[in-house]
Amino acid sequence: MIETRAVAAFRLLLFTQSQYLNMPKQITDIRDFLQKARREDAKLVKIRKRSNQTKFKIRCSKFLYTLVVEDAEKAEKLTQSLPPGLERKDV
Numbered sequence: 001m002i003e004t005r006a007v008a009a010f011r012l013l014l015f016t017q018s019q020y021l022n023m024p025k026q027i028t029d030i031r032d033f034l035q036k037a038r039r040e041d042a043k044l045v046k047i048r049k050r051s052n053q054t055k056f057k058i059r060c061s062k063f064l065y066t067l068v069v070e071d072a073e074k075a076e077k078l079t080q081s082l083p084p085g086l087e088r089k090d091v
Contacts, residue, residue, distance in 0.1 A: 024057070024064040030078060033067045036060065038083055045082060048091045049075070058086075 027033045033056065036042060041061035048055040054075035056067045069075040
């Protein structure tokens with residue numbers, strides 16, 4: 001009985017830790033975001049435009065990085081400065 005509780009507790013611990021590892025990482029600095037976009041393991045960038053903000057999401061091998069830009073001009077400049085080899089998806 002004690003072993004099964006210990007195993008169940010261990011499984012719960014692993015589940016909660018893995019859940020936090022898979023959470024997206026929010027980036028607030030545009031330069032840091034562009035550095036991550038230029039990495040070799042960056043596969044895809046999703047751009048979601050709304051009336052008041054633009055969200056950029058970069059899928060890397062381990063994490064999903066997000067950046068929220070409120071200014072439309074900065075968002076347009078950032079869109080133009082993304083690497084050309086990176087797959088782009090407008091949502």
